[in-house]
Amino acid sequence: MSFDRSIKIAPSILAADFANFGAECAAIEAQGADWVHVDVMDGHFVPNITFGPAMCAAIRPHIKTVMDVHLMIAPVDPYIDAFAEAGADIITAHVEAGPHIHRTLQAIRGAGAKAGVALNPGTPAAAVEDLMDMVDLICVMTVNPGFGGQKFIDMTAKIRALRAMIGDRPIHIEIDGGVDPTTAPLVAAAGADVLVAGSAVFRGGSVSDPAPYGANMRAIRDAI
Numbered sequence: 001m002s003f004d005r006s007i008k009i010a011p012s013i014l015a016a017d018f019a020n021f022g023a024e025c026a027a028i029e030a031q032g033a034d035w036v037h038v039d040v041m042d043g044h045f046v047p048n049i050t051f052g053p054a055m056c057a058a059i060r061p062h063i064k065t066v067m068d069v070h071l072m073i074a075p076v077d078p079y080i081d082a083f084a085e086a087g088a089d090i091i092t093a094h095v096e097a098g099p100h101i102h103r104t105l106q107a108i109r110g111a112g113a114k115a116g117v118a119l120n121p122g123t124p125a126a127a128v129e130d131l132m133d134m135v136d137l138i139c140v141m142t143v144n145p146g147f148g149g150q151k152f153i154d155m156t157a158k159i160r161a162l163r164a165m166i167g168d169r170p171i172h173i174e175i176d177g178g179v180d181p182t183t184a185p186l187v188a189a190a191g192a193d194v195l196v197a198g199s200a201v202f203r204g205g206s207v208s209d210p211a212p213y214g215a216n217m218r219a220i221r222d223a224i
């Protein structure tokens with residue numbers, strides 16, 4: 001995976017048809033998705049449960065681009081190898097998920113994946129200041145994690161602070177939650193390059209009628 005600073009759209013399959021994940025991944029890629037974002041929730045770190053490494057391994061053959069795995073679980077470390085073996089290109093852990101995020105990021109890279117760190121809306125940019133040499137991606141949550149379809153929380157000041165902190169290092173800034181044609185231009189202007197969008201991409205479409213996925217992604221790109 002080479003570094004690319006251009007704007008990328010990463011549809012979250014949290015908004016896909018849960019009975020059809022493989023076909024949904026293929027459909028969003030065919031419609032122009034740059035990455036596929038996979039939300040793993042444990043009912044403990046966040047108040048919702050989704051899926052684990054076996055599901056990631058099952059959808060991996062249906063993803064040609066990048067499988068971007070967002071872990072909303074605690075603890076993280078016991079599961080890193082399983083998600084790496086499932087084919088995750090990027091594994092993102094929350095800074096709030098445990099006391100040893102530095103060790104977690106080392107373990108993610110050690111398992112052969114790119115390392116991401118996520119910040120909840122209530123966590124300041126300064127929480128990752130000493131991790132700049134440990135991360136490939138910083139995920140700024142613009143909702144409180146746990147559910148799709150929530151209202152965007154403005155984190156543009158945090159994104160600007162992170163962009164300044166990153167300087168010319170090859171680190172992505174990913175935005176997750178409530179991204180749509182109205183909010184995407186704000187976060188892109190602040191310095192984000194990866195836009196996760198669930199409901200705004202999947203609305204109106206299906207595997208048998210995937211054209212709305214493409215139109216929804218074009219609407220986001222055109223708005224930026």
Ligand SMILES: O=C(CO)[C@H](O)[C@H](O)COP(=O)(O)O
Pocket residue numbers: 012014015037039070072143144145146147148149150176177178179196197198199200
């Ligand atoms: O991590 C997440 C929620 O915790 C999801 O990736 C996010 O909410 C995307 O969904 P939407 O675009 O519908 O807000």
Ligand SMILES: [Fe+2]
Pocket residue numbers: 012037038039070176196
């Ligand atoms: Fe996510």
